[in-house]
Amino acid sequence: MSGILDRIEKNYSKFTKSEKKVADYIFANPRKVLYTSITDLAVNCNVGDTTVFRFCKELKLNGYQEFKMLLAQDITKNEGEKESIAGIIEGGDDTRTICEKTLSAHIEGLKETFQMLDFNHVGRTVDLMSAARRIYFFGVGSSGAIALEAKQKFMRIIPNVEFVGDTHMQHMAASLMDSRDLAVIFSYSGSTKDMIEIHKLVKQNRCPSVIITHFAKTALTAGADAVLLCGSNEGPLDGGASTTSVVQLYILEVLYLQYFIKHFNQCVENKARTTEAIATKLL
Numbered sequence: 493m494s495g496i497l498d499r500i501e502k503n504y505s506k507f508t509k510s511e512k513k514v515a516d517y518i519f520a521n522p523r524k525v526l527y528t529s530i531t532d533l534a535v536n537c538n539v540g541d542t543t544v545f546r547f548c549k550e551l552k553l554n555g556y557q558e559f560k561m562l563l564a565q566d567i568t569k570n571e572g573e574k575e576s577i578a579g580i581i582e583g584g585d586d587t588r589t590i591c592e593k594t595l596s597a598h599i600e601g602l603k604e605t606f607q608m609l610d611f612n613h614v615g616r617t618v619d620l621m622s623a624a625r626r627i628y629f630f631g632v633g634s635s636g637a638i639a640l641e642a643k644q645k646f647m648r649i650i651p652n653v654e655f656v657g658d659t660h661m662q663h664m665a666a667s668l669m670d671s672r673d674l675a676v677i678f679s680y681s682g683s684t685k686d687m688i689e690i691h692k693l694v695k696q697n698r699c700p701s702v703i704i705t706h707f708a709k710t711a712l713t714a715g716a717d718a719v720l721l722c723g724s725n726e727g728p729l730d731g732g733a734s735t736t737s738v739v740q741l742y743i744l745e746v747l748y749l750q751y752f753i754k755h756f757n758q759c760v761e762n763k764a765r766t767t768e769a770i771a772t773k774l775l
Contacts, residue, residue: 495569496562497522499551511547513537518563526564527725529682529707530556541711557683594734597724601735602742604723609743613718617676617702618750620717624674624700629655630662631678632686638678638740645748648766649759659686666693675701680722680736682710691715704743706736 500515507515517537518525525533533556534541548559585593621627627646631639636657643655656662663686669675675694679687682705694701695715703716706724713719722739752759 495566496551496559497566503550507547507550508543510537510539510543511550513539514544514547522563522567526560526567529710531709531711532707535709557681597735598738601722601724601739605721605739605742606723608721608723609746610720613720614746614750616718617720617747618754620674620700620702621676621747621751622754625652625672626669627653627674627676628665628669629653629676629678630666630687630690632659632662632684634737635678635680635684635687635740638737638744639676641741642676642678642744645744646751649748649752649755649762651762662686662690663693666690666699667697669694669697669699671698671700673699675699676704677701677712678704678740679712680706680724680740682707682712684712688712704740 497519500518504512504515514533514537517533521536528536530544531541534544537544544556548554548556551559553559553562627650629639629642631637639655640657643653646653654665656665666675673694675691677687677691682703688711691701691703691712700717701715702718702720703713704720704722705712706722707713708719708721720743722736722743724733724735724739
């Protein structure tokens, strides 16, 4: 053992009874933990989320995500694995292999997302969008890029969509939302602090919310009006993997098409108007 696993072993006697449950589970299932949210790990250990967080603090870590990153490094080193990119590409792979592996990862991610989607929640999301005065898309990092794409996509057919990239401005926008609006939050991990804070702000104002994420039970999904789950197992060292963006874009496309069908005549008219507006910008 080395690294974080060695640190856990050395500190084991200092842990509380509940924290030892977490340590025991990690020793027994190190690879599984890499793809487990803090809430799911707590459930698997029969402890509370705060116990897992205290466990990380006892190891002098900033939080659960740092723990998973160090655990991933340990597993790679201890099992003698080759260094990989996005969890699939290894050094020495030729062009054809890279193309095949990337295609396979995207297809599997899309299939998993389809299987995880709750169609009732898809319909519920479109109903909330239809009733909203304003629709704000939120996200940071790679999820922020998807939130921006959501605004660009929907503004072709409806005028009341918003996105701002600066997190301070996102917080200000969230603080002014109310029950007439809708917050759509993109966060693969469901543990991004900014998105959790924004969700708390909108719920304080009784604003409906939709969360697009990978993990069903997280601090972010608590209290949401609809949760849309995306596939793609992104490890702690694979942040920003394109497969994650692909499956989020798939959910976005489903919402767009569902909304378009629900308001077909208006969307056809608006799409024609916005297309005409930029027609002169193309050669």
